[in-house]
Amino acid sequence: MIPLSWYVILGAVLFMIGLSGVFLRRNILVILMSVELMLNSANINFVAFSHFFQDLRGQVFAIFVITVTAAEVAVALGILVALMRNKRTLKVDEITIMKG
Amino acid sequence: MEAIFFLTFAALAVASALGVVLLRNPVHCAISLMVCFIQVAAIFVLLRSPFLAVVQIFVYVGAIMVLFLFVIMMLDIRTAVLERFLPGWERVPILGVLTVLGLQMLIMLLTSDRLLHPPADAGTVLDGTVAELGKALFLDYLLPFEVVSVVLLVAFVGAIILAKRERKE
Numbered sequence: 001m002i003p004l005s006w007y008v009i010l011g012a013v014l015f016m017i018g019l020s021g022v023f024l025r026r027n028i029l030v031i032l033m034s035v036e037l038m039l040n041s042a043n044i045n046f047v048a049f050s051h052f053f054q055d056l057r058g059q060v061f062a063i064f065v066i067t068v069t070a071a072e073v074a075v076a077l078g079i080l081v082a083l084m085r086n087k088r089t090l091k092v093d094e095i096t097i098m099k100g
Numbered sequence: 101m102e103a104i105f106f107l108t109f110a111a112l113a114v115a116s117a118l119g120v121v122l123l124r125n126p127v128h129c130a131i132s133l134m135v136c137f138i139q140v141a142a143i144f145v146l147l148r149s150p151f152l153a154v155v156q157i158f159v160y161v162g163a164i165m166v167l168f169l170f171v172i173m174m175l176d177i178r179t180a181v182l183e184r185f186l187p188g189w190e191r192v193p194i195l196g197v198l199t200v201l202g203l204q205m206l207i208m209l210l211t212s213d214r215l216l217h218p219p220a221d222a223g224t225v226l227d228g229t230v231a232e233l234g235k236a237l238f239l240d241y242l243l244p245f246e247v248v249s250v251v252l253l254v255a256f257v258g259a260i261i262l263a264k265r266e267r268k269e
Binding site for chain 1 (some may be wrong): 102103106110113114117118120121126128129131136137140143144146147148149152155156159160163167168171172174175176191194195197198201202204206209210216229232233236237240241244245248249251252254255256258259260261262263265
């Protein structure tokens with residue numbers, strides 16, 4: 001029997017890797033992939049707690065997370081394609097249309 | 101035995117996740133992320149959640165990553181490959197913040213006694229079949245289920261409209 005903490009630590013490590021990807025990389029595609037990684041590490045936690053507490057709510061939540069992620073990726077890549085049509089760059093530092 | 105499987109999957113997952121951050125070419129990053137997702141699906145199997153493992157493979161590996169690869173192929177990544185990607189000196193503060201956050205998280209996890217000594221095992225109430233999950237999803241969580249399907253529909257319509265080439269009047 002694997003202790004719960006192993007799964008939670010794995011989730012934390014994957015989350016930190018994803019977070020460092022968001023902070024360190026400047027390529028917008030890689031940033032999106034790192035966000036996916038972070039969402040997935042949250043899913044590991046949901047399923048691990050669901051298994052250890054024998055409660056289905058964790059799995060139901062993980063399914064919702066996966067669905068919302070699919071929606072998010074579709075919209076994000078749509079925005080990316082529209083952005084590439086107007087401004088030929090993938091670097092987030094050069095996308096300053098909104099003056100943010 | 102189970103621990104060996106877990107350690108193998110976890111090590112591969114962490115290694116491929118590092119590949120996502122460290123590899124230079126976005127295509128290699130996407131493949132690496134695919135490997136990571138498959139490892140996570142294997143970990144879901146270890147957690148007796150076969151349905152989620154299958155959904156993970158279908159949705160993440162089958163749909164999301166293929167979408168990513170299609171978009172990468174549509175875009176021109178030759179300039180992105182030349183980008184400097186390892187952190188320079190101006191990224192040192194960010195690295196510091198990341199280190200502090202990661203250490204905080206690990207210390208919190210390692211010192212929390214609720215995690216190291218979880219409450220008494222609830223026993224095997226769930227037998228790991230899909231039937232119970234389906235009942236929970238369609239009886240107790242019917243409204244969120246419908247809402248999330250509407251969200252998905254709206255997102256797809258929005259993505260199509262965003263990606264559609266505007267007709268010049």
